Amino acid sequence: MPELPEVETIKSTLNELVIGRKIKDVEIRWANIIKYPEDTVQFKHLLLGQAIHNVNRKGKFLLFELDDYILVSHLRMEGKYGLFDASEPLSKHTHVIFFFGDGKQLRYNDVRKFGTMHLFTKGQELLEKPLNQLGPDPFEATFTLDYFYEKVHKSERNIKSILLDQSVIAGLGNIYVDETLFKAGVLPTRKGSELTKKEVEDIQLYAKETLEQAVAQGGTTIRSYVNSQGEIGMFQQELFVYGQENKECKHCGSPIVKTRVAGRGTHICVNCQS
Known part of the structure; x- marks a missing residue:
């Protein structure tokens, strides 16, 4: 399972790959990954047209900062993100695809399908599960x-x-x-x-x-x-x-x-x- 250093590294590399890209479409190939909203059609609809401004981290969670929302993603045991050309063949373990306008795709791959995604209106992500259940990050000032x-x-x-x-x-x-x-x-x-x-x-x-x-x-x-x-x-x-x-x-x-x-x-x- 990726722990804090691995998630921090993934956060940094994602920031090099996806900042400024706008989500043109979303394909959900394994619905159980989407935890909130549970309606995957609504999840997809809310993401359309949203630009990615930053990727942050809290504990082992990735936080994608969009125009209006925060996408909270946990990789669990085997989750991975990668940026691909649309022409590249899909892995059988690709479960969520974020399409960008330039022909690139951010793909979420997960052999075990244990990963999770929650989409919150900005400001609500820390007030709801799963983030409201976390203690302080070791790098936060509150970890005294x-x-x-x-x-x-x-x-x-x-x-x-x-x-x-x-x-x-x-x-x-x-x-x-x-x-x-x-x-x-x-x-x-x-x-x-x-x-x-x-x-x-x-x-x-x-x-x-x-x-x-x-x-x-x-x-x-x-x-x-x-x-x-x-x-x-x-x-x-x-x-x-x-x-x-x-x-x-x-x-x-x-x-x-x-x-x-x-x-x-x-x-x-x-x-x-x-």
């Missing part, structure tokens, strides 16, 4: 230590579950949670209520630092992730624990262990984390 410590300290859940909870912090997923906890020296099984304020501060620091480094590398490509220009990320070369099971820890030489925490495959160094 006081806020984060309060959320963590009052929870009896393990810290990995807390970090994966998008209502607490938006954007973190399995890869960057494992990397953050390794750098902070904290086992993912530790209860939030047991962590010291210094440990929570370290987690906050390394979460932001890890995400910044991953964004600079264009994200992490483990399986199929590419940006909207078809380029893979490179941060996988910098990973300390995620996907490194049985390899030597880069800090202490102990083997990286893969276990299961919060229902997710989880990578740790039992020597460096406690």
Whole structure:
């Protein structure tokens, strides 16, 4: 699943590809992707003639800023956007097509068909699901230590579950949670209520630092992730624990262990984390 760095990279590449383009037509080939309005005919009608002015991001969501609307898109497991010439053949996994007046098409491809799209009048997108359920983005000023410590300290859940909870912090997923906890020296099984304020501060620091480094590398490509220009990320070369099971820890030489925490495959160094 694309996490914050991958979605940030996709946002940046989309801004290079689609800014200023006007939507001439829309073809919806898999209706279940359209969540609001549920009437796909209305969804299409509202988009006709709308120009794309900017692509933003909140957590793992892309926000297409149009003349009158905000299109909120979540890629889920395998969603991808790409700009194509109309003459290029369609993939069997192309499910939504935005036609532009110059013969180009923005195509949304999704092998698993789990992605979602919501279309809101400008100003309503943050007041409605799904965005109104999100906690602060790690790069937002509202992601303060006081806020984060309060959320963590009052929870009896393990810290990995807390970090994966998008209502607490938006954007973190399995890869960057494992990397953050390794750098902070904290086992993912530790209860939030047991962590010291210094440990929570370290987690906050390394979460932001890890995400910044991953964004600079264009994200992490483990399986199929590419940006909207078809380029893979490179941060996988910098990973300390995620996907490194049985390899030597880069800090202490102990083997990286893969276990299961919060229902997710989880990578740790039992020597460096406690």
